[in-house]
Amino acid sequence: LSTRGSGTVADLGERGAIADIRARVLPSPPWLLAGIGDDAAVAAPERGALDVFTTDALVEGVHFDLTSSTAADVGWKALAVNLSDLAAMGATPRLALLSLVLPATFATHDFHALVDGFLALAREARVTLAGGNIARSPGPLIVDVTAIGSVRPRRVLYRSGARAGDELYVTGTIGAASAGLMYSKESKDSKKLKALQPAEGRDTPIEAAAQPADPLLAACVARQRRPIPRVRVGVLLGRNRAASACMDLSDGLADALVQVTEASGVGATVDARALPIDAGALHWFAAHGADPIQAALAGGEDYELLIAVPRRGRRRLETVRQQARGVALTRIGEVTREPGVRILRDGAVESLPRGFVHF
Amino acid sequence: LSTRGSGTVADLGERGAIADIRARVLPSPPWLLAGIGDDAAVAAPERGALDVFTTDALVEGVHFDLTSSTAADVGWKALAVNLSDLAAMGATPRLALLSLVLPATFATHDFHALVDGFLALAREARVTLAGGNIARSPGPLIVDVTAIGSVRPRRVLYRSGARAGDELYVTGTIGAASAGLMYSKESKDSKKLKALQPAEGRDTPIEAAAQPADPLLAACVARQRRPIPRVRVGVLLGRNRAASACMDLSDGLADALVQVTEASGVGATVDARALPIDAGALHWFAAHGADPIQAALAGGEDYELLIAVPRRGRRRLETVRQQARGVALTRIGEVTREPGVRILRDGAVESLPRGFVHF
Numbered sequence: 001l002s003t004r005g006s007g008t009v010a011d012l013g014e015r016g017a018i019a020d021i022r023a024r025v026l027p028s029p030p031w032l033l034a035g036i037g038d039d040a041a042v043a044a045p046e047r048g049a050l051d052v053f054t055t056d057a058l059v060e061g062v063h064f065d066l067t068s069s070t071a072a073d074v075g076w077k078a079l080a081v082n083l084s085d086l087a088a089m090g091a092t093p094r095l096a097l098l099s100l101v102l103p104a105t106f107a108t109h110d111f112h113a114l115v116d117g118f119l120a121l122a123r124e125a126r127v128t129l130a131g132g133n134i135a136r137s138p139g140p141l142i143v144d145v146t147a148i149g150s151v152r153p154r155r156v157l158y159r160s161g162a163r164a165g166d167e168l169y170v171t172g173t174i175g176a177a178s179a180g181l182m183y184s185k186e187s188k189d190s191k192k193l194k195a196l197q198p199a200e201g202r203d204t205p206i207e208a209a210a211q212p213a214d215p216l217l218a219a220c221v222a223r224q225r226r227p228i229p230r231v232r233v234g235v236l237l238g239r240n241r242a243a244s245a246c247m248d249l250s251d252g253l254a255d256a257l258v259q260v261t262e263a264s265g266v267g268a269t270v271d272a273r274a275l276p277i278d279a280g281a282l283h284w285f286a287a288h289g290a291d292p293i294q295a296a297l298a299g300g301e302d303y304e305l306l307i308a309v310p311r312r313g314r315r316r317l318e319t320v321r322q323q324a325r326g327v328a329l330t331r332i333g334e335v336t337r338e339p340g341v342r343i344l345r346d347g348a349v350e351s352l353p354r355g356f357v358h359f
Numbered sequence: 360l361s362t363r364g365s366g367t368v369a370d371l372g373e374r375g376a377i378a379d380i381r382a383r384v385l386p387s388p389p390w391l392l393a394g395i396g397d398d399a400a401v402a403a404p405e406r407g408a409l410d411v412f413t414t415d416a417l418v419e420g421v422h423f424d425l426t427s428s429t430a431a432d433v434g435w436k437a438l439a440v441n442l443s444d445l446a447a448m449g450a451t452p453r454l455a456l457l458s459l460v461l462p463a464t465f466a467t468h469d470f471h472a473l474v475d476g477f478l479a480l481a482r483e484a485r486v487t488l489a490g491g492n493i494a495r496s497p498g499p500l501i502v503d504v505t506a507i508g509s510v511r512p513r514r515v516l517y518r519s520g521a522r523a524g525d526e527l528y529v530t531g532t533i534g535a536a537s538a539g540l541m542y543s544k545e546s547k548d549s550k551k552l553k554a555l556q557p558a559e560g561r562d563t564p565i566e567a568a569a570q571p572a573d574p575l576l577a578a579c580v581a582r583q584r585r586p587i588p589r590v591r592v593g594v595l596l597g598r599n600r601a602a603s604a605c606m607d608l609s610d611g612l613a614d615a616l617v618q619v620t621e622a623s624g625v626g627a628t629v630d631a632r633a634l635p636i637d638a639g640a641l642h643w644f645a646a647h648g649a650d651p652i653q654a655a656l657a658g659g660e661d662y663e664l665l666i667a668v669p670r671r672g673r674r675r676l677e678t679v680r681q682q683a684r685g686v687a688l689t690r691i692g693e694v695t696r697e698p699g700v701r702i703l704r705d706g707a708v709e710s711l712p713r714g715f716v717h718f
Contacts, residue, residue, distance in 0.1 A: 097411065
């Protein structure tokens with residue numbers, strides 16, 4: 001479907017936009033009895049399972065801008081941040097609803113790219129787009145997603161289950177998205193200077209998002225633009241009953257440590273030297289005079305999982321590790337009776353940096 | 360909780376805003392295992408029922424403005440439009456997720472009013488606020504809601520079930536919201552003129568939305584600002600298996616007639632003289648030189664239901680009527696084999712006006 005240069009979503013109209021989405025969606029699974037096109041979606045719940053619901057929005061100018069992310073990135077990420085919340089509950093994703101608030105000037109090819117980015121992750125995660133809404137925006141582009149999953153009753157991972165003596169783990173690496181975002185902001189600033197010079201037939205900014213030559217840094221930029229939610233690890237943690245508590249790192253590890261310990265009525269001690277800081281991020285932070293540990297603790301958007309594991313659950317965690325297809329699970333500290341979060345570095349105690357502030 | 364004049368949502372912060380919402384929510388029903396405060400909401404599905412999901416957003420400057428609606432109206436209506444979609448499927452509402460995109464300058468007392476307006480309808484409709492999201496807006500206020508309901512498998516009302524020979528009904532009256540909106544727009548324009556004169560200690564415009572002295576017109580304004588979704592009638596239609604198809608009138612009766620007939624592969628003939636046009640709207644349209652029938656067909660936001668009833672379902676519809684607590688059910692025409700929608704007035708055939716255009 002090549003519709004490049006064919007106008008804006010205002011030309012397409014609501015019906016045209018919905019028809020274009022329907023044309024891109026895979027055939028419905030048998031348990032979806034009504035999808036796009038009726039007043040609401042109708043689905044048979046998973047037998048014997050609980051329903052899990054979450055919603056999260058990406059707002060242009062707050063969570064992304066279309067000079068450093070493509071429209072496809074935004075579509076992908078809007079689903080990813082919601083699947084990350086389902087993963088943190090141990091839930092298997094099933095359905096999503098896509099609520100778009102689109103400026104009338106939004107280009108049709110960007111609209112298609114956004115939907116295709118969303119559907120690319122949906123296919124990978126076996127999520128069915130079951131419905132949504134399209135409204136006009138007098139300002140920013142907003143992509144609001146509701147994701148719906150299922151989980152068996154005794155496999156749910158709550159924030160509030162951590163107990164003193166549990167070990168704390170994180171998946172993958174941290175700091176990468178934060179370094180990637182800093183790179184994108186820097187390269188955007190230098191682009192602004194370039195824009196003062198005569199144009200050289202470049203593509204539109206929305207497609208020309210800067211890519212660093214350094215592959216480690218490029219991986220950081222990719223992580224920030226197209227995070228990969230830890231769906232499989234979340235499901236494995238629930239299935240193996242390996243975790244007492246879990247939360248995703250949307251607003252950074254420091255924030256997640258505070259949230260999980262407060263919800264559980266406990267504290268935590270974290271070994272700074274054990275933190276799995278991303279290699280590209282380490283280089284970037286060092287080159288920019290930032291303390292890598294503080295930066296990695298504060299940096300949001302890694303969409304990894306923070307996991308509390310009871311000592312008797314260690315062998316279960318090994319089972320998860322074996323089935324996790326190479327996703328690292330790093331022990332970073334432990335849950336304490338004493339409230340508060342303490343970062344231990346070289347025998348000294350450090351305070352926590354603040355996470356992402358939404359207002 | 361009086362917080363009048365105590366600042367903006369930026370002062371409140373995300374955590375403060377979420378805490379204020381939690382303080383307003385009723386205790387969770389036993390089937391809600393995790394609500395506000397975890398990564399996602401967890402609910403046990405209704406036994407033996409299907410899940411029904413819908414999402415719809417209200418955007419400042421497109422669907423409302425805060426000179427003619429209060430913040431409480433906006434909160435109420437954001438839930439109402441979603442419950443209307445559930446009603447159109449025959450579903451009983453259970454849960455809602457509230458996704459807010461708030462300008463940093465949004466006043467704390469308006470934020471509280473918005474949430475209270477939402478929760479006022481939630482209480483009436485027995486809907487539990489189970490979660491949501493708060494993001495900052497660099498532009499308009501956006502209230503995006505996902506509503507989740509349940510319905511037994513053989514009671515679902517689809518758009519696509521209408522068959523030639525079925526009778527068409529609408530609930531309540533039509534045209535009211537459209538007349539109410541026209542009144543609000545007119546009075547807003549006259550307010551602008553007033554604003555050029557010295558202030559007279561009036562309250563802020565957000566609280567001072569104009570109310571007409573004529574009670575019939577005041578009812579129209581109220582319908583537009585605080586629509587009452589036909590939740591009970593939708594459930595009764597499903598429970599009594601009285602309808603072959605159903606859709607709500609969010610974008611007007613003309614639009615609903617087109618959508619239902621197209622989805623069902625049929626046509627319709629509508630008797631213009633049978634349309635239950637609201638009395639206040641009739642006066643308003645007449646006084647403004649508009650043809651009441653065309654205006655009532657085109658006018659959106661009445662959130663009534665269009666229902667197709669098989670002839671053998673007439674007695675079942677009588678049962679619904681008896682249990683509908685005074686909500687009118689008016690026969691307006693019938694489903695035809697011949698495609699297209701024909702409006703018959705005094706023996707002549709008229710074409711359909713266009714409904715609300717979203718872009």
